[in-house]
Amino acid sequence: MTSVLFDFSDPRSVALWNPINDRVMGGVSHSQLRNDPAGHALFCGHVSFENNGGFASVRCQPGDFGKKEVIAYLLEVCGDGKRYKLNLRTDEGFDGVVYQVGFIPPTGQWATCRLASADFLPSWRGRPVPDAAPLDTSCVRQIGLMIADRQAGPFGLAVRSIATESA
Template sequence: MTPVLFDFSDPGSAALWSPINDGVMGGVSQSRLRHDTAGHAVFAGHVSFENNGGFASVRCRPGDLGRKDVVAYLLQVLGDGKRYKLNLRTDDGFDGVNYQAGFHPPAGSWASCRIASADFLPTWRGKPVADAPPLDTARVRQIGLMIADRQEGPFRLAVRSIAVEVA
């Protein structure tokens, strides 16, 4: 079974997401998630190292996104050759423990990226949190997309959907 959490063919889905860029730490990177009339969302912007910056992200509003027995998160994406992260939060807060896993979609063609639930690692502001519990997929409240890891310049990731694979 693969329940869809976000179907970006619906223009309203992208409206539930907001940017959270390195400006929270003084940087000047920019991003946003917008609906494309071709029937998907686009996470795009520019990552800058100015003022000790270096990341751009978007995150959905808190909601009931948790599912028991999730073995993987499935993204239908069109990449630009850059590496991205899927971020999961188990609370409604702005800051705190964030579970991250990377994915690297091919450039120029639609692809399905499967990220195993076990691959999500607890972090806080990009640093590992050794004493945090493993991800509890039943408690997921927020989902986000991020670009970081010293990838300066413009980026563009098209997203058709985010779904879960349930055991």
Template sequence: MTTPICRFDTPEAVAGWYAIDDRVMGGVSGSRMAFHTEGHAAFSGSLSLTNNGGFASVRSPVIASASVGGSACLLTVRGDGKRYKFSIRTGAELDGVSYQAAFQPPAGEWTRIELAVADFIPTWRGRVLDHLPPLAVSSARQVGLLIADRQVGPFKLDLRAIELVG
């Protein structure tokens, strides 16, 4: 059984998503989440290492259905061959702890990626925090997507849905 967190089939589905890129620290990378007329969202932009930059991300508050918990997150995506991270934040802080799980969907084809809750690693500003408890999905306050790891240049990740596997 799955519970939807986000379905990207309407323009309203991307309205709450906003970018947090390396520009917050002087970098020049940029990203956005936009609705595509084919009925999906696209996380896209360009990653640059200029001015010690190197990350681009988008975030959205979690809607109530995500607070039910689950054993995994299921993403329906079409990649570009690059590595991405799906993140869940349990705190309300802009710059707080983020539990992240990496994935690399095949380029050019729709696929479903299942990320087990046990695979999410607590991080802060890209640093692993070993002393924190495992992710409790029922405490999710925000979800996000991130690209980093020195993958310079344009990127695009299409999304149809983010769901919880119960």
């Protein structure tokens, strides 16, 4: 069963998302999630290594995004050749453990990227947290998109929707 968490054909859906970039540690990267008149959202900006930077992200406002028995997260996206991450947080805090999985969507064409729940790995400030519990999808409170991994320069990921797939 599929359940849509975010349908970005509604221009108001991007209002729930805020940038969190390397500026929190002195960097100069920038990003935003904005509505595209073509009927989707665009996660875009510029990643810079200046001042020890190197990442850009957006995160939705905390809410109840938890679903039991989620086997995968489905992103309908159109890529630019870069690698992105889907971030999930199981609390409402700004900092702490985040569960991440990377994906590279096809360049210039729409596709659904299926990210298995079991593939999300816990990290804190970019470092693995091996003793953290596995992702409990029923506790998800925040969802985010990120670009990092030494990918400097402009980027743009078009997003139509984010959904869950349950058993």
